Amino acid sequence: TKIQKQTQKGWTKVSCPCCVSDRVDPLVLVRLGQKVRPETKRWIIKLIGSPQKDGGAALLAHPGEDASGDIIVVSAPRCTLLRATEELGLCKTYSSGEMEAFSYDDKDNFKDSEFVTLAERQYIVKYELEGVRAQKDLRVPGLSDDYTLQHRDNIWQKLRAAGVIVDMFPLHNQDQLKDLSEAWYCGNQLAQPLDSVNSYFGSSIGFYFSFLDFYTWSLLPPAVLGLAIAYFSVSFWSHMSMSIDQDASGSAVGGHMIQAVFSMFWSTVFMELWKRRSSSLSYRWGNLRLAERFAEPRPGFYGNLGVNPVTGRVEPLFPEWKRELRMALVSVPVVGLFLGLVVLGMLVFYWGEAQVQQLHQHWDSFHTQVLLYAPSVLHIIYTNILATVYKNVAQALTEYENHREESSFQNHVTAKVLVFTFFNYFAVLFHIAFYKQDVPLLRKRLASLLIITQLVNQVTEVVVPFLVDRFISASNRKENENDPEEDKYRNQSTLPAFPGLFSEYIELLVQFGYLSLFSCVYPLTAVLLLINNLTEIRSDAYKMCKLFRKPFSPPVANMGVWQVAFEVLSFVSVVSNCWLLLLSPRIQRLCTEGELNSTNILLLAVLVEHILILLKVVLAVLIPDEPDWIRKKREHMEFKSMQALRTQVTHSPESTEERLMHLNWSVRVEGGRLGLQVRVRVEG
C-alpha cells in the first residue's frame, strides 16, 4: 500500500544481511522537542540504527519528511525482533504444533517468521530503545555539556530529561485496526475477538478484556437468582399487604440468606475458574514462561554495579533486604497515614452534617438550606484532592522501593493505589453496615451508588466518546485525502494518551465489591451490573480503538495484583455477608422480641462464618489453578529443559573460555569436549 512505498526510502540501513526486506512498516513514533538541533536528531537516528555491539539499539529509523522535522519513525529488523523475543522468553508455535520458548538459534523450526505480533514488535522497540546505555563517556552533539553521558548511563532517560525526546508512542496499523474494530464492536456479535485483541493491543489489554468477558458471563447466575428473589419478595408482599418497610424486611430474610450463601460460593468458584482460563490464555498467547527476571533490569532501576548471581551478567544490583526495609519502614506507614486521612475525612463529614442539621433546625432559612450541601461538597473536594496527591505519592514510594522488574514495579504501584481507592469507595458503606448497623440505609445507598455509577459510566464511556468521535472522525475524514503519512502520525499524536487500565479494573473491582459484600441487601445488584458490563465491553473496545493513542503493553502472564485483589475481596465477603445476615430485620426482631438470646445468635453466626471460610479455602485449594492439559505442557517444558541442562557440560577450562570469547554466548555455555573441537576449527 501507499504507506510502505512512502516509507521505503529514507530508512537507515539494516546491519545484518538476513534482515533486508522490501517492506518496512513503521512501528513507533518518537517526537523530539521543538528546538532540537538537526545534528542531535542525526545522532539519535544513528544511535537507533547502529548495531548493539556498538552500543546502538539495532533498530531502523526514519527521519520523517525532512531532516529538520521533529519526529523520528522507528521500526525493527527481523533479527532484533527475534533476539528480543528470545530474551523476553516468549513462547511461539513450534513445528511440532506445541508452544515452545522461542530460541533464536532454532528459529527455522518455529512456524512462519511473521509470528511476532504487532503489540510485541512495538513493545520490543520500546524495550530496545529504553535499554540503550552509553558504552563510554560521550557528549551528545548539539546539547550543552551538562548533558554529557557517563559510562553505562541510560541514554534514553537522559534524552527525555534533557527535553530532546518529548514523546514516544506506537503507531496504529489502520488496516488491522479496521478489521479488529469490525470484529469487535461494530457488529452485534457476543464473542470478542480476544486473540486479535491480544495480538494488536498486547496481552495486558487482552487479559483485561478476557476478564471482563468472563466476569460478565459469570454474572448470569447471580442475576437470575437476584431476579427470582426480587420477584418472589414482591409477590409475597402483594399477597399479605403489609407496610412496605416491614415486608422488605420480612421477605428479604429468606432471599437474604440464599443470596448471601450463594454469592459467597459463587465468588470463589468464579475466581478459581478464571485462574484456569487465565493460565490457558497465557499459554495460548505464549506468555507462560516470561523471562523478565533474567532480562535487563528496568531503566529506572539503580544500584552499584556487580555480577548478577543468577544470570552472571554485569548490571546494577540492589539487595532484597534493603527493598523490604524500605517497604516496611516507609511505604507501609505512609499508605497507612493516607488511609487514616480518608477515615478522618469521613468522620469530619458526618460530624459536619450533624452540625449543619442542628443549625438548620434552629433557624430554618435559605442560607442554612444551602449550607446543608456544604459538608458533602467539601467532603467530595477533600477526597479528590487526597486521591490525586496519593497517586503521586504512591508512584514516588514505589520508585524509592527500586524494583528490578517493570512488572513488579507496576504491581506495587497498582497495589498501593488500589488499597486506597477501594478504601475510599467502601469506607462509607462499611461504616453504615458495621458501625451504624442500618440495613435499610445501606440498601438505599447501594442502590443509588449502583445507579449513579451506571449513569456516570454510560455518560463518560459512551456518550462523550460518541461526541468526541463525531468531530475527530470528521477531522480524520478531512485528512484522509492523500497528504503525507507524517501528518497522519501527527494526528495520532494529537490523540490523548491511553490512561491505562487502572480505572477500568478498579471499576470492575468496586462492582464486584458491591456484589459480593452487600448484594444480599439489594438482590438486583447482579442484574444491574450485567446490563452495565454488556455495554461496558463495547464502549471500552471503542475507546481503545478510536479515542486514544495505541498504548505500549508489555507481555504479561496474568492479571497480576488484580487477581489477588478480587480473591481477597471474595474472602472479606464472607465476613460482611454473615454480619449482614445477623443484622437482617427478621433476626433483629426475634432478638428484640426476646425469642432468641442475642449472644447465642452471634455465636451461631461466628460459627457459620468460620465454617464458610473453611469451605471456601478448601474449595479454592481443591480446584486446581490450571487445567490438566496446561499442567502437562508446563511439566513437559520443565522436563525438556532439565534434560537439556543434563546433556550439557557447563564449566570449561579458562583457556577455552578466552579462545571462544568471539563465539556467541550459546557456545560459551557449551564447552568442555565441544569447546575443544571448536577450538581446533578456530585455530586451523
Place this chain on the structure above:
Amino acid sequence: TKIQKQTQKGWTKVSCPCCVSDRVDPLVLVRLGQKVRPETKRWIIKLIGSPQKDGGAALLAHPGEDASGDIIVVSAPRCTLLRATEELGLCKTYSSGEMEAFSYDDKDNFKDSEFVTLAERQYIVKYELEGVRAQKDLRVPGLSDDYTLQHRDNIWQKLRAAGVIVDMFPLHNQDQLKDLSEAWYCGNQLAQPLDSVNSYFGSSIGFYFSFLDFYTWSLLPPAVLGLAIAYFSVSFWSHMSMSIDQDASGSAVGGHMIQAVFSMFWSTVFMELWKRRSSSLSYRWGNLRLAERFAEPRPGFYGNLGVNPVTGRVEPLFPEWKRELRMALVSVPVVGLFLGLVVLGMLVFYWGEAQVQQLHQHWDSFHTQVLLYAPSVLHIIYTNILATVYKNVAQALTEYENHREESSFQNHVTAKVLVFTFFNYFAVLFHIAFYKQDVPLLRKRLASLLIITQLVNQVTEVVVPFLVDRFISASNRKENENDPEEDKYRNQSTLPAFPGLFSEYIELLVQFGYLSLFSCVYPLTAVLLLINNLTEIRSDAYKMCKLFRKPFSPPVANMGVWQVAFEVLSFVSVVSNCWLLLLSPRIQRLCTEGELNSTNILLLAVLVEHILILLKVVLAVLIPDEPDWIRKKREHMEFKSMQALRTQVTHSPESTEERLMHLNWSVRVEGGRLGLQVRVRVEG
C-alpha cells in the same frame, strides 16, 4: 576390613568395565522364603546381576554363605548408582563448589565420586530392584505355572506375592554407625550431627531430626514466658491470699492474654523460619530439584499403557480426574464416617459416665464402685480398635486412589491417618473447651495429659529401649567373635522393622497442639515440652541406631504433609485462644456481674480474632519461604536450564543427525551456526 575380604569372592560380575573396583560393600539384604528352590535363587541372582537392557537390575548380588542359603546380599556398581542419581534428580557439589543437578555425562566435573551417600545408595538398590519389569512373558524356574510373568509385570512384586522374597532391608555399616552414634547421643553435646544423620539414614529421617532440633530450641521463648507468668501468678497469690481457685482465675487472665497473643505469633514465626531452614537443608542435601514426577511411576501404580505426555516414555497412565473423583466420592466420605464414629464414641462415653454416676449415687456398693471405671475402659478399647481399623482403611483407600509418585502416596496416607489421630486426641479437649466451656477442667485435663504423655514417652522411649538393649547388646557381644558375616546379617534381620516416622511426628504435632491451642490455660506447657524434647532427641537417636533395622528412606525435599499440618494448627490456634480468652474467669465474672454486655465482649473477641488471623496471614506472606541466597541459586539453576534448552536444536535434519552421531549429544544439542561449523570440521 574383614567384611570386604569375605564378600569379595562370590559377587556377580559387573557389566561395564568402569565399575570394576576392588571392594564391594554389601548394601541390602534380601531374605528368601524357606522353601525356595536353588534354581529360583540362581535365577533371581542372575536377574539382579544382568544389565538393564536385558531387563535386569544392573546390580551386584552375592548368594551368601552357600547357594542354598535363604539370603541374597545386594550391592550396586558405580555406573548404576550414578545413572540413578541423575534419574532421581539429586544435586551434588559441582567442581565450581555449587550444588548442581547431577548429570551422568558430566560426572567428571562433580567432586569425588564417593558422594552418593549410604542412604541414597541403599534406596537406589531398592528403587532398581522394585523397578524391574518382565520384558516378555516368562516363567520363573522352580515356581508353579500360576506365577508366570506377563510382559511388563513388576517382577519384584510378583516374587513377593509368590512368597519367594519375604523380606528386604538395608544393612547397617557398623563403622559409620559407630562414629554416628558417638557424635549423636553418646556424648552430652547439644548439636546433632544432622548432615551425617542425613547421609547415613536418608533425608526423610534427616528432616525429622532437624525439625525436632529446631522445634526444641524455638520452645525456649514460650518456656521462659511460661515460667515468668507462673512465677508472677504464684507471688501474686501469696500476696493477697484468696482461695486458690479464684486466684488461679484472677491472676491467670493477665498471663492468659500475654500467653495467648504471644503463642499465636510465635507459632507463625516459628513455622515460617522452619520453612526457610528446611529449604536451605534441602539445598544442602541436594534434594532441591527432585525429579520424581519425571521418573518411573511407583510399582503399585496401575493404568493402561500409553505415552506419558510429559516424559514421552511408555508407561501406565491414569487420568487425574478419575483420581480426584475417587478421592471426592470414596475417600472423603469414608474418612468423614470414621471421624463421626470418634465423636459418637465420645458422646456415648459421656452418656455412660453420667449413667454410672447416677447408678453409683443410688445404691453405693463396691460393684458400682468398680463400674465407675467401665465407661473409660470401654472407651479406650473402642478408640484403639477404631484406630487400628482406620489405619488399614486409610492404606487401602490411598492404594485405590492410585497415586503415581511414591511421595504423594505417602503424603495422602499420612494426611488421612493424621486427621483421624489428631481428631482422636483433641476431640475431648475441644469438647471441654467449646461445649462444656469449663476452663478449670480443661486446665486439669491438659496438665494430666502432658504429664502422662511425658511419663509414657520416657518409659516407652528410654526405659524400654534401655532394657531391650541390655540383652540385645549382650547377644551382639556374644556374636561379635569372628563368626561369618552372614550371621551378623541374620542378627540384623531379627531386629524389629522401623515403624516409620508417623508416631514421632504425630507426637510432636500433638505437643504443638497442646501448646498453641490451649497453653494459655496452663502456662507451664512449654517448659514441660522443652524438657521432654531434650530427652526425646537422644532417645529417638538411640532407637534409630540400635533398636531397629536400618529403614529405606527416599530422598525428600521437605517434611511434606506434616508442614501443612503444623501450619493449619497454628491458624486454628487463633480461634481457640480467642475463645479461651473469652472464657477466662475474669471476663466471665465481669459479664455475670453485668459490668459488661456479653454481646459486646463477644463482638470484641470476634473482631480481635479476625485482626489476629489477618496479621498472621500477612506475617506468613511477608516472611519469604526460602532465604535469599537459596532463591538466587534456584533461579540460577532455572536460568541455566532455560539457556540450555534454547541452545539446543531438538529437530535437526536427519543427514546432520547421522553425520554427528559419533560426536556426543552435547554437540547435537548445540546447533544452528555452531552445528554448521562442526559439520564442516567433520567433513573436512
